[in-house]
Amino acid sequence: MRTRIFTTEPSPLFSIRRRKTRPLTALWLAVAVGIATAAHAAPLVIYDDALQPGIENWSWGSTVNLAQSTVVHAGTHSVGVGANAWGAFFAHRAAGIDTAIYAELDLWLRGDGSSGQVVQVAVIAGGDPVGTPVAVTLTGAWVQQKLSFAALGLTTTDVVDGVWVQYQDGATKTFYVDDLLFIESTTPPPPPATVTVTVDPSADRRAISPAIYGVNFGDDAQAADLRWPIRRWGGNSTTRYNWRVDVHSVGVDWFYFNYTNFDPAPPNLPDGSSADLFVDSTRATGGEPIVTVPLIGWTPIGDRVRRWSFPVSVYGPQQTTECTDPNNAPWCNPDAGNGLQPNGTPLTPVPTRTSQTIGATFVTDWMTHIAARVGDAGHGGVRLFALDNEPGLWNSSHRDVHPDPTTYQELWDKTLTIATAMKAKDPNVKLLGPVSWGWCEYFFS
Secondary structure (H helix, E strand, O other): OOOOEEOOOOOOOOOEEOOOOOOOOOEEEEEEEOOOOOOOOOOEEEEOOOEOOOEEEOOEEEEEEEEEOOOOOOOOOEEEEEEEEEEEEEEEEEEEEEOOOEEEEEEEEEEOOOOOOEEEEEEEEOOEEEEEEEEEEOOOOOEEEEEEOOOOOOOOOOEEEEEEEEEOOOOOEEEEEEEEEEEEOOOOOOOOEEEEEEEOOOOOOOOOOHHHOEEEOOOHHHHHHHOOOEEEEOOHHHHOEEOOOOEEEOHHHHOOEEEEOOOOOOOOOOOOOHHHHHHHHHHHOOOEEEEEEOOOOEEEOOOOOOOEOOEHHHHOOOOOEOOOOOOOOOOOOOOEEOOEOOOOOEOOOOHHHOEEEOOHHHHHHHHHHHHHHHOOHHHOOOOEEEEOOOHHHHHHHOOOOOOOOOOHHHHHHHHHHHHHHHHHHOOOOEEEOOOOOOOHHHHHO
16 A cells, blocks of 8 residues: 655745835745856867768758868868859758857868959858858968857857858859867856845635645544544555455555455444444544545455465465565465566466456445445535546556556546446545556556
8 A cells, every 4th residue: 555645845946035114915035047058068060070960961052062081171071162153051050059158160161272262151040141241261271260259240149050151253163161160158157137026925816725635544543633634545455445345455565465454344344344434533533535446347255255366375386475575474374475486477367366346336336335324425425536546557556356557448448437327326426536656657657
């Protein structure tokens, strides 16, 4: 059985202080807001022997060889651009280039030795230059161009996504580009600003429902002392609880035993069961019970005889028995195995060894029994019913009757059948479910 505690905690995100110069009904939050700017980052390499991951070749009007190896500044390759009128080498980065992080464009350029070769270097956004493109006259030698964002007319708020080197002559001539990268800024970020937020606690208020506070089970003495608003009859053992004979199955939690809740049995079963007493004690302390009803389709055989699902006498040696478990008791049963062969292989269960099938009438008959004792949901009786417990784990916690993983379709079909019958029985009941073991169930079960 897993125990849950429902509560709320004060948020650690803000520190609240009261100004004496204002009415006591107003609160102010002083929040320091920093600009999320990294002062130092690794250079953003666009081309180094090849276009780097995330960089796309959007060149046009030219014959562009991205792996030219004859004329190279460093390494093994450079970009060779056989440019005609206004053709360009254009490197695009879909993820963008953060002008708040980078501050300089660094690249090496070379012409083919022809006179009057001029290219335009520009930083681009959406296919158009941003700021002020820079004209560079090429020679037959490699020349490094270190162009600051200031020289390019960029600010830290500009959004850019690429760089181009465009030929500025109508003739067809070749130029080369190598080792193109953006250099990170070394300017520290501005200091954080102080923002004052005014909170008016009297505006648009809503009462907090006491039903969000409670516990799973708890004991009667604690309930009388703490007055929990909600107490939940729920957990692994309630998935297979037989309300008629007051017997539950503990499943994988302890060797798949059926246990009687009281010995000897209450004389007037189903009256006086442990579930009845839980409802009575919760109501007596001013709380409201949540009663878990089964969807799984199985409940212990109704004769109050102790049974276990994987007897060694039937299945043979197993990985662990109740008597070899380190938490065993002197009265342990060496025949009760854990359902795994010594090598860990799961044994095939026989559900009818411990359990019998049930359907919607088992649940609605229980509702009739509860209403006869304390009234129906519309007349002061039990209003809240949970639709089973952690169905996403049935194939582990109750593998002896449900060895296969629960599917969405199965859970929906069982929910629809049982919930419809319960609402027909008492339209005023409130049904909770599915009762998941955690958020991960919705993504990975």
